[in-house]
Amino acid sequence: MIEISNLSFRYREGEDLALRNVSLTIPSGQFVGVTGAAGSGKSTLTYAINGIVPHCYPGDFYGAVRIDGHDTAETSLTDLSRLVGSVCQDIDSQMVSSVVEDEMLFGLENFGFPKDEIEGRVTRALADMGISDLRDRAISSLSGGQKQKVAVAAILAMEPAVLVLDEPTAELDPASSKGVFDLLARYARIHGTTVVVVEQKIALLSAYADRILIVKDGGVYLDGAPADVLAHADELRESGINCPRATSLANRLRARGLYAGPVCRNVDDAVAAVEEVIA
Numbered sequence: 001m002i003e004i005s006n007l008s009f010r011y012r013e014g015e016d017l018a019l020r021n022v023s024l025t026i027p028s029g030q031f032v033g034v035t036g037a038a039g040s041g042k043s044t045l046t047y048a049i050n051g052i053v054p055h056c057y058p059g060d061f062y063g064a065v066r067i068d069g070h071d072t073a074e075t076s077l078t079d080l081s082r083l084v085g086s087v088c089q090d091i092d093s094q095m096v097s098s099v100v101e102d103e104m105l106f107g108l109e110n111f112g113f114p115k116d117e118i119e120g121r122v123t124r125a126l127a128d129m130g131i132s133d134l135r136d137r138a139i140s141s142l143s144g145g146q147k148q149k150v151a152v153a154a155i156l157a158m159e160p161a162v163l164v165l166d167e168p169t170a171e172l173d174p175a176s177s178k179g180v181f182d183l184l185a186r187y188a189r190i191h192g193t194t195v196v197v198v199e200q201k202i203a204l205l206s207a208y209a210d211r212i213l214i215v216k217d218g219g220v221y222l223d224g225a226p227a228d229v230l231a232h233a234d235e236l237r238e239s240g241i242n243c244p245r246a247t248s249l250a251n252r253l254r255a256r257g258l259y260a261g262p263v264c265r266n267v268d269d270a271v272a273a274v275e276e277v278i279a
Contacts, residue, residue: 007063033205036215037240085160144171246270
């Protein structure tokens, strides 16, 4: 579904490459988490997938990005947005309407979805995000977290083949963050949608993603299953990425020769590791 070949990009106003020789293949239906330190290039990577780079941010673009066979540099943003639904980090810049219902309707009506489908799509997406009660609210009256949920719902209503989300839980509390990831994982499983999420909360990524990419200095530093990536905890820490506490605990036990089991990703894993140590 996503094929990136030898991609490098430098913003017109920048001196250094924001992305350096990135090559990736992401199949349909895979849930991919992307993380890295500030300025590592992770957001630019999402811009390359949804076509914002190079269409909106001009610069030096090398290599190729293809979404379901469509070259993003040669395909219009309008056509790309039918394939790739995006939720940006700056939610306010994404909102185009003054009322939640109108925000939900904007993409559906502009892309010409059948009128007899629209109401059902809006109702389902709002219910899935747990924000049906916000339907008639003014966008300006919403909290940052509520706006993020509306933005995600508006994209889900269009059922794109690819979802790209840049820190969709930045304004959300832990319970709401888990709820969003529950929805994304379930949505990807049901619809076979490819999901790419940039997220600082690596514990969330390790719990839900099929695959984690660590971006560093504009390149993909680590790429693998969550347990395989977390096995590089010391390298992640040096790159400014904090591992889940369960992983850190297990790694300390391993360093003392007390534990030799698999990498711990969550509390249940850590409990099992401690029980093994004290048995």
